[in-house]
Amino acid sequence: MLSYQHLYHAGNLADVHKHAVLAVMLDYLTRKDKPLSYLETHAGRGLYFLDAPEAVKTGEAAGGIARAEVAGWFAADHPYARRLAEVRAAEGATAYPGSPLIAAGALRPGDVMHLAELHPGEFAALQAALPARAGLHLHRQDGLQMALSLAPPMPRRGLMVVDPSYELKSDYEAIPGFFASVARKWNVGVLMLWYPLLPGAPHGPMLAALEAGHPGALRHEVHFPPVRAGHRMQGSGLFIVNPPWGIEEETQRLSKLFG
Template sequence: MLSYQHIYHAGNAADLHKHALLAWMLDYLTGKDKPLSYIETHAGRGLYDLGSDAARRTGEAQAGIGRAEAAGWLDTGHPLMQALAAIRARHGASFYAGSPLIARHFLRPEDSAHLAELHPAEYAALAEAKPGATLHRRDGFELARALTPPTPRRGLMLVDPSYEVKADYAAIPGFLREIARKWNVGVLVLWYPKLADGRQAGMIDKLTSDFADALVSEVDFPPARPGHGMVGSGMFVINPPWGLADEAARLSALYVT
């Protein structure tokens, strides 16, 4: 349960999909003069050096942020590229922002942010990255239940588990139903892997049945290496901000070029 470390996968094709949409949503939400709450259930370390031995060992970033930058998928005005430019100016050209530091780039002093991370090494690295949020070394699902509904009530929750615990696929629909009942105005965002064996399909079927107006954005890409099970990335967004569907469609089209 505590073996997963994202440094081996940071900046990959799934991260690009997830972070481009997350940055777009945060940019949209903070564009209005109203405070918001940001909650993240599985934060990771927040900052990744793509030049490190661990990141270079898999080379997955080259098929994600590397490919996107080489092909000009996201111009300099895109919210994700703005956040990455700020991170690189502060830490160096080889660094990549995880979702906590993407959020830090957009959140304002009047906003509230809570990040959960249970892995001890990842939690220590997250604290060192100074994400400008209240940190919790705690199970993220428990934290979400404890904090909702948050103050301010306007806001976004990112649910991004590693899915090492296979029971997550069965448990997440009930978890999101519970959170949505308590926080009916929150933008609830679930990232999930598309797997070759299709085990995520039952979870998404349940979610789309419960949340008919939610946005489902999926992209496909080749496995990172022969035999690797992840063949795509999905984002399920309850209460999607206006315009997100267009941005998701634009991004999805790039993956098939």
């Protein structure tokens, strides 16, 4: 959806949930001395500044990452905290990394990144945030099509993040078949889907189909009140196929923090 821009929502509680889990999974995957692939279907601009008018207007970062840090949710050696510190050291105190920068900070020489973003302005910002280097591939195209064309990627070890805007009903409808196709081609890949928890549970049929097709997957949801009047998001969900060992410990810790 070309109207969606994540700058209004960067650093909110859903980002804290998603990025903390992603950082821990990448930390685990990069401990083994074997290269891996990282794919992202809806990359966004990669780097956000939380003092931008768009971010200040919604107040979502103030109720998200700022709240989490004041409350001490993440120790300095937590993978998510390390990525935040690295990006702030390079870009300034108000900088916030999207998942492409969280991944870029965790990956090593020899690892490969494929990032898709269709929005022209967001893609240009992504290019600026992640200068060209060996192993980095930026795709201005539909992210689901990119992932299907690459699966299985080389190296075969790796992780894919799927994070649509969910502004269209078709976003929900396309995911189960897409996951089935990617998993069939890339049976060793860690596949992570993020989805919002909204009134009426529009994610319900999608999750039912995903759970039927991937019985060993991990589903983790956290709940929080809407950040402002009229805001519909009431929580954040992750569905992870082939979850890395030990990730349940982090999700259980986050469940207690979100309360």
